[in-house]
Amino acid sequence: MTEQELIYRLKEGDGMAFKHLVESRQSLVFNTVLGFLQSQEDAEDVTQDVFIKIFESIHQFKGESALSTWVYRVAVTTALEFIRRKKRKKRFGLLSPLFGEDNTPTLELPDFHHPGVTLDNKEKAGMLFKAIKELPENQQIAFILNKVEGLSYQEVAEIMKTSLSAVESLLHRAKNNLRDLLKKLNNLNE
């Protein structure tokens, strides 16, 4: 099925086309969302939200970019919305108990370990993910898309609707900030 055909059938509400979209793009969405949320359970839920959003708003897709670029945009936006919602809830955390309604701990979880990282790099990657969380939103997006999703600068620029030089600058600043954050987080100066 060509991309044009897929888009046409999705707009027609074809269930098989939607199934094809989910199966062909699920790892792309899940991996991107996981990079932001750093929790397998949250990433599963948000991945579902992303595909439901795509199903409901496919008529808004004008075909100005590739379908995958649009899917990445929806994934990034939904993941960031989820994080903002979670932060908002945390602000009222003083009033909430240590355990949530379903008896799950509401405290900060330990270091995240991405399942795609090799065993040798597991610990270092855990520290890096902790530092990524502290980056400004735009730097976070550029870094995750480039380093976790393995996209080229050009692809990142298209997803972020910005120029190639802007992405280069964002990544440069992200790396500098990460160096500083890693020093602070792990007392690397010692």
Place this chain on the structure above:
Amino acid sequence: METRITSEEIIKSLDGIQRAEPSPFLYTRIHARLMKKQDNPFLNAFSFITRPAVAMAMVMIILLLNGYIMFNRNAIQNNQDEMGQTIAAEYGRQNAINPYELNEAP
């Protein structure tokens, strides 16, 4: 210098990272959620109302209705005032009771 290398090593720890895969039942779960949504008329109505185009159209209709009612109210008010004055004038001429007339002998 050593610190720099260690930070660099940490940043490079994502080199060669493999994509994480979601649960194999992802599509089934999405499908179930979509079905549940379609079965819920309240959710359907809510999602229809919250569509930007629908919401804007509703606001426009409310504003137009508001304007229409305001305009008509003024027009009715003017009409009523005029009618009231006319009636008052007519009644005043024919039926108005002059207190001085009451005391007069027939």
